[in-house]
Amino acid sequence: MDAGHTALWRPAAVYIARQTSRPGHPVVLVTLVRQTSMNNPPGRRPESEPTVSEPYYTLRVTPALLGGGTAR
C-alpha cells in the first residue's frame, strides 16, 4: 500500500485487524510501518543502505471495529 495516501491508512488498518483477528484472540492494535531502503547510484558501494522501518500510523482496535460494517 502506498503510505502517501493518508485516506487509506485507517480503513486499511481496520481491514487488517478484521482479517487477522481470531475467536478468542482479537487484534487490539494495528501499526502500519513504512519500510524504506535507499539505493545508491550504480558503481557505488554498498549498493543500497540498510532498510529503515518507521511506524506511521497506529490504530487501537475496539470490539465495535471488529464487529463489521464499513471501516470509515
Added chain:
Amino acid sequence: MTESWQRFWFSEEETSTLALLRIAFALVVIGWTLAVVVDLSALFGSTGILPSEPGAPGTWGLMAVLPGHAALIVCAVVLLAAAVCLLVGYRTRLASVLVFAGLVSFQRRNPFVFDSGDSLLRIIALFLALSPAGASLSIDRLRKARERFWEFPSRAVWPLRLMQIQLSMIYLATVWAKARGTAWNHGTAVSYALRLKDLNRFPVPHLLTSSTVLSSVATYGTLATEFALAVLVWNRKARPWVLGLGVALHLGIEYSIRVGFFTLGMLVIYVAFVPSDAAARLILAARDQLGRLRAVAAGFSLRGARRAQAGVR
C-alpha cells in the same frame, strides 16, 4: 493537404487488423478481470481497504451509484461476460461499451491499486467502442454474411489511427517526462529500476545494475528506443524495426519488473500498426492451420472408431 488529411483519417482499409486487435484485447481483459476478481472484496468491497469510492470532479463509475457486494459481483460478471462477447465478436459494439464501462468503474472505485497499464486498457476499450471492431472474424459477421465470413470488409481507418496516435503520444510523453528528471539524464535510471526489490520479477545480471557504463547504455538506449517509437513508427520502412525494438524493450521490462498489465496493453496497441493485408494473411493462415489440425483429429477419431468396430466383430 486536405486530400492527405482525408486519406489519413478516412481512407478505407480491411478490418482484419481491427479484428486481431479486438481478439488480443479481449484476451487481456479476461485476464485482467480474473486478476481483479481474486481480491474483489479486499480491494473494492465496503469492508475492504477502501470502503467507499473516493470520487473526483468529472469522474464517474458504476460502483458509486451501485454500492454493495452484490453489485460488485454483478459488475465483475458483466465485465467478464462482455470481454468474452468481445473475444468472439458477439454484439461487439455493446460488448465493447460494457467492457469500457466495467474497466472505468473498477478503476474509479479504487484508483490506488491501478497503474498506467490499466489506464491504457481503458483507453483502448474506448477506441474499440468507437470502432467497427465486430466487422470481421466475429459472430456478428457470421450472422450478417455467413458465406463471406472469411472476407474482411473495408471501413474507414480513423479508429486505428486514434490508437496509433495514442501509442506515439505515450512514448513522446514518457520521453518528455523522463528528460525532465535527473536519473534518466544521469544514465542511472535503469539501474535504479532494476533494484526495486518489491517490483523485481526475475533476476537480471548484476553487472547491468552495478556498472555505470552498462547502466548508462541501458538508460540512454531505452530513451532512444522510446523516442524512435514515437517518431519513426510513422515511417513505413522504419516501422517494423522500431516496433521490434519496442517489443524487445517491453518483454525485457516484463521479465525483470512486475508492471501489471502495462506490457500486455502496449503489445495490444502495437497491433494497430500491423498492415491489414498482413493481418488478413495471418488470420487465413491460422484458419488453414486449424483446418489441418481438425482433419488430423478427425482422422484419428475415424481410425479409433474403425478399430473399436473391428474389436466388436
